[in-house]
Amino acid sequence: MTNRELVELALYSSKKLEVFEEEMGQEIGYVQNGLLLMLADDPESLADTIEMQRDVGVELGVLEAQEMKNFHPKGEMNMQGVGVGLYDKKAAYADPYKVTVGYANKARELGAQVRNGVLVTDIKVENGKVTKVITNKGEIATNLVLNIAGPWASRINEMVDVKNVPVGLMTLQHALTYPDGDYEPMTPTIIDNSIPGNLYFVRPESGGTVLIGMDKDDPNKKVDPDNYYFDPPFNTLADLFGLIIGRMPFVKNYRFQNAFGAPDAVMPDWNPAFGCPNGAPEGYFCALGFSGHGFKLAPAFGEMIAQMVRGEETKFDTGIFEIDRFEKGLALGSQQNVMG
Ligand SMILES: Cc1cc2nc3c(=O)[nH]c(=O)nc-3n(C[C@H](O)[C@H](O)[C@H](O)COP(=O)(O)OP(=O)(O)OC[C@H]3O[C@@H](n4cnc5c(N)ncnc54)[C@H](O)[C@@H]3O)c2cc1C
Known part of the structure; x- marks a missing residue:
C-alpha cells in the first residue's frame, strides 16, 4: 500500500540521484540494477496501486510467481507463498554517505557553513520567536531553526516545548556478506515482503559483496538512539536466515563480513512529518x-525544506504530510515495511 504523493516524491528523488554526479560534482556509486518486490497478494488486489504508480511514471512490470522462479541470475528461487512480483527496472542503489558529503560540499561551495561534531543543547525563544541556538561549542544567534534530527527529533522539539508530535523509534539492520563467487553490481535487488511479519532484501554492494537488509523488529523494544548498533537475538536471525535460504537456496554458503544497524524516526502512519x-x-x-x-x-x-523556510510554495503538495495530522485525526494509510 502506498500513496500517490509518496510515489511522486520517490520518483523525482530517484531522477535527481541519477544525475547527482553531474549536478553536485560527487560520484555516489549509483547503479541502476532494477528491483523486484515479492508480495503474497494476488495481482488483481493490487490493480489500483499498480495503475496509480504507472500513471505517476513508474515503469512497473507485474510478474507471476512462475515467471520469477528463474529471475535471479545466481540461481532458482522457491516461489512458495508469493502471489505477485512488482518489477521496477529503473530502480537503483547508491551510497548514502557519498550523497550526504556531496550535498554538504555543494552547500559549502555556495556559501553555507557546515559544522560537524556540534551538539545542539538548547534553543532560546523570545516573544514567541526563536532567537538563539545553544551548542556545546558556543551560541548561534538565529531567527530560523529546522529540526531534522531524525531519531533525536523529539529531544529538539522538547527544547521549544513542542510535545504533540508523536515521533517513535524503529531500527533497521544490515548484514554485509561475501558471496561464493562473483556477484555482479547489476544483479537486481530482491525485496521479499511475502512472508507475514518478515521483510528482507538482498542486493549487490560495492566490492563484490552482497547486502542483506532485515526488518524483523520487536515493536515494543526500547531503543536508545545514542547507543544502538545491532541487536537482533540469535533466534530471530536464525528464523530470518532460514526464510532467506528457503527462498534463495543459492545464498546458503555466503559468509558474514559484518552486521550493523541504526535507528530511524518513525511516525504512527510510517510517513514523514513536515511543517x-x-x-x-x-x-x-x-x-x-x-x-x-x-x-x-x-x-x-531537501528542496521542499528550502522552499518551506523561505516561505515559498513547495514543489510538491505536502498537505498530506502535515506535521499536525495526528492530533487532527488525519493519519495516512500505513507505509509499514517500505524499503528501497
Ligand atoms: C540500516 C539502515 C538502512 C536504511 N535503508 C534505507 C533504504 O534502503 N532506503 C531509504 O530510503 N532509507 C533507508 N534508511 C532510512 C534513512 O536512512 C533515514 O530515513 C534517513 O537517514 C532519515 O534522515 P534524517 O535526516 O531525518 O535523520 P538522520 O539521517 O538520522 O540524521 C539526523 C542527524 O541529526 C543529528 N542530530 C541529532 N541530534 C542532534 C543535536 N542535538 N545536535 C546536533 N545534531 C543532532 C544526528 O547526528 C544526525 O546526523 C535506512 C536506515 C538505516 C538505519
Whole structure:
C-alpha cells in the first residue's frame, strides 16, 4: 500500500540521484540494477496501486510467481507463498554517505557553513520567536531553526516545548556478506515482503559483496538512539536466515563480513512529518519521521525544506504530510515495511 504523493516524491528523488554526479560534482556509486518486490497478494488486489504508480511514471512490470522462479541470475528461487512480483527496472542503489558529503560540499561551495561534531543543547525563544541556538561549542544567534534530527527529533522539539508530535523509534539492520563467487553490481535487488511479519532484501554492494537488509523488529523494544548498533537475538536471525535460504537456496554458503544497524524516526502512519508544529515558536520548522525510507525521499524533501523556510510554495503538495495530522485525526494509510 502506498500513496500517490509518496510515489511522486520517490520518483523525482530517484531522477535527481541519477544525475547527482553531474549536478553536485560527487560520484555516489549509483547503479541502476532494477528491483523486484515479492508480495503474497494476488495481482488483481493490487490493480489500483499498480495503475496509480504507472500513471505517476513508474515503469512497473507485474510478474507471476512462475515467471520469477528463474529471475535471479545466481540461481532458482522457491516461489512458495508469493502471489505477485512488482518489477521496477529503473530502480537503483547508491551510497548514502557519498550523497550526504556531496550535498554538504555543494552547500559549502555556495556559501553555507557546515559544522560537524556540534551538539545542539538548547534553543532560546523570545516573544514567541526563536532567537538563539545553544551548542556545546558556543551560541548561534538565529531567527530560523529546522529540526531534522531524525531519531533525536523529539529531544529538539522538547527544547521549544513542542510535545504533540508523536515521533517513535524503529531500527533497521544490515548484514554485509561475501558471496561464493562473483556477484555482479547489476544483479537486481530482491525485496521479499511475502512472508507475514518478515521483510528482507538482498542486493549487490560495492566490492563484490552482497547486502542483506532485515526488518524483523520487536515493536515494543526500547531503543536508545545514542547507543544502538545491532541487536537482533540469535533466534530471530536464525528464523530470518532460514526464510532467506528457503527462498534463495543459492545464498546458503555466503559468509558474514559484518552486521550493523541504526535507528530511524518513525511516525504512527510510517510517513514523514513536515511543517511548523502547532504551538511552536515563529521560525521553527520540522522535517522528520522518515520511517525507514528517508534516503530515497531526500532530494525531494531537501528542496521542499528550502522552499518551506523561505516561505515559498513547495514543489510538491505536502498537505498530506502535515506535521499536525495526528492530533487532527488525519493519519495516512500505513507505509509499514517500505524499503528501497
Ligand atoms: C540500516 C539502515 C538502512 C536504511 N535503508 C534505507 C533504504 O534502503 N532506503 C531509504 O530510503 N532509507 C533507508 N534508511 C532510512 C534513512 O536512512 C533515514 O530515513 C534517513 O537517514 C532519515 O534522515 P534524517 O535526516 O531525518 O535523520 P538522520 O539521517 O538520522 O540524521 C539526523 C542527524 O541529526 C543529528 N542530530 C541529532 N541530534 C542532534 C543535536 N542535538 N545536535 C546536533 N545534531 C543532532 C544526528 O547526528 C544526525 O546526523 C535506512 C536506515 C538505516 C538505519
